[in-house]
Amino acid sequence: MTDTGIAAPDTSSAERILATLLHERISCRAFLPHQVPRQVIARILELAQQTPSWCNTQPWQVTITEGEGTERFRTGLAEYVRSHPQESDFDFPREYQGEHKLRRRECAMQLYSSVGIAPGDRAASAEQTMKNFDLFGAPHVAIVTTHEALGTYGAVDCGLYVDSFLLAAQSLGVATIPQAALAGSSRYIHDFFSLSEERKVVCAISFGYADTENPVNRFRTSRESVDNVVEWVSQ
């Protein structure tokens, strides 16, 4: 019991399962080529559909590729990126300052060192970045869009949806990586999938089965301690 008389949370099985999913999910950057069976993808989508949204608008629409669809998409994307400047439906970060800059640098260093890229080797890091547009070899990509009329909160709802999708996939042994990098080719995505102009690309999620032997999937990113992000106000 706590001093409020409310039973203290125990390590119930639901909490343990959630903790396991949250701690074991990572962004996968090397996939095996095998397709994920349709019924497994359908289950991920069914679970993710439980995501809450403002006024229950459920603004997400999801376009998913498989087989030849993925191959055509990635081939065209890599070509597009080489000849077009970045153009996204939502503003990309203007600047990384202070702790944001430090955290960003730390995870970039972890990524580069996992694949043997020396600090400052710009050519090699650019090549690693280009792997985004090959979907890191994933057999599927999901493009998540919102409706322009819902503004920022439509994108927030889609962000929640993305996390539900990641955790649902994790619960089924499917590896994922959310990718804002692809949102920088919004024109290509609109044209490739014939998306109406009202749909705004929030991000992509590449998914499939993890290549667990690849060192790029072995590093683990850190998290700030709760004390540094939460302020309690008691009186």
Ligand SMILES: Cc1cc2nc3c(=O)[nH]c(=O)nc-3n(C[C@H](O)[C@H](O)[C@H](O)COP(=O)(O)O)c2cc1C
């Ligand atoms: C909205 C969003 C967009 C992201 N975009 C990219 C991306 O374009 N490329 C990439 O390699 N990782 C991307 N990531 C993955 C993050 O780098 C990763 O979540 C973060 O470093 C924490 O690591 P973890 O997912 O392994 O826990 C994105 C993550 C989120 C939530």
